[in-house]
Amino acid sequence: MQQLLDQLKQQFGDAVIETSSFRGDDTAVIKVSHLIDVCRYLQESCSMNFLMDVCGVDYPERKDRFEVVYHMYSQSTRKRIRLKVRVTEADPHVPTVIGIWKSANWFEREAFDLFGIIFDGHPYLRRLLTYEGFEGHALRKDYPVNKRQQIPTPISLLD
């Protein structure tokens, strides 16, 4: 399993910020600027044909506040990898990976909805689980849980 991480380090050098393995899960933290390249490499050269999950994690005390976590799976080699990118609160922009895996669509919308991470190039980046007019991003650690929100009205969905 370690060899996949080594392969990534060899291929992308400094773009891989750190790697780790814990309980059999391999993780690579990479630079946001190289996300698309790494994803394309994983899909084409490492046959990672499934993008299983995309989600955000909030660490308010860190300089790079948000982590976007991707889980990939290769059906042929039966390997999995976890990829992470880190972004700041001031500039929460991550390129979308929809062009590589269509499954990223709603997972990215969910991360946008609940964390406010903006996926550049996403064709329909709207709130998914909460509603239009919802104020704030619910899964951020500083979201006031007792906050009252306005009563939603159904959106037209016509556009």
Add this chain to the structure above:
Amino acid sequence: MDLSLHTHKMHLNLGPSHPTMHGTLRVLLTLDGETIVDANPEIGYLHRCFEKESEDHTYTQIFPYTDRLNYLSALMNNVGYAMAVEKLLGLQIPPRCQYIRVIISELSRIMDHLVCIGTNLVDLGALTNFWYFFNVRETMTNWVERLCGARLTNTYVRVGGLAKDLPAGSDKELRSCLKELNKAVKDVTGLLKKNRIFMDRTQNVGVISAEDAINWGFTGPCLRACGVDYDVRKAAPYYDYDRFSWDVPVGVVGDCYDRLFVRFEEMVQSTRIIEQALDKLPDGPIEVANNQVVLPPKHEVYNSIEGLIRHFELIMFGIKVEPGEVYSYTEAANGELGFYIVSDGSGKPYRIKVRPPCFAIYQAFPELIKGQMIADAVAILGTLNVVAGELDR
């Protein structure tokens, strides 16, 4: 001369409260006559902040919430979540517990498929099958009630073990359930397999190719209906699944017909697994012998100060989990159910992300129904088995 009639497109709002929408789903359809030109789904009507709530609860307190993810097979969600926490803790659970978890997982897979197929056939106008299936499901629910006291929201599994052992006479009762199931499956397949109306309604309806299905992140019966034999129980066997003899059923075309018949066959395979697990069911403890994880026995709590303190700490502060993060996955009734847990070393998870199988599948719904009739949209939605509870969390 232009003889064609001038038509203009019509919008139809399907759901969120509609008997065929299987929960609370809303889709805005753009129609040309009765043909669907475009579809725009909206979800979130059943959003209950599972992930946010979890951050404020101890690991044990989260079990009741997991019941309500896929409420048709609650036991299996319990198992999936417990496995994730145990992976984070690095715990190896005893063999008897593993076998009981296999039995309840496969039983809930059967119960889930029974509802999926039954209700889908009701949507298609075939009510009889629903009663055949719900008769069997009722006998199974009765056993589950004897197992843990609840019929739907079970909360039966614990971190490192189970709430209690199997009730007396389970072996006999389960085997008789399975016998009835086989009879019901035979009855229903007899009614359906060569049924002209059913074949017309489902064959070549909602077809998706294997490449597309993988790209959309399909897992479970919907993926296997396209001919891809990916099953977590074979690809990354947990709980001795590799020691049972069973097969992964796959389809050919990837249409509604295949998706339903893959489920039929999966039920038969699940009965094989349950029968073998019952045959081999080992004796022994159902919990790990680790007092940092499982509650001490009641006589220790009442008669010793150590027991009382241990009990108090586990209830009030929860199980202490070392910092780290894992992604754990099981084969649930709809596909790969993943839990991504980040721990900061306290008794509560820092972050839990559920990867519900039908979330990835339902994304492709607009693609599947474009160019089809409204009635086909209903048939397709049913075969995808979208459960709003786990879709919206």
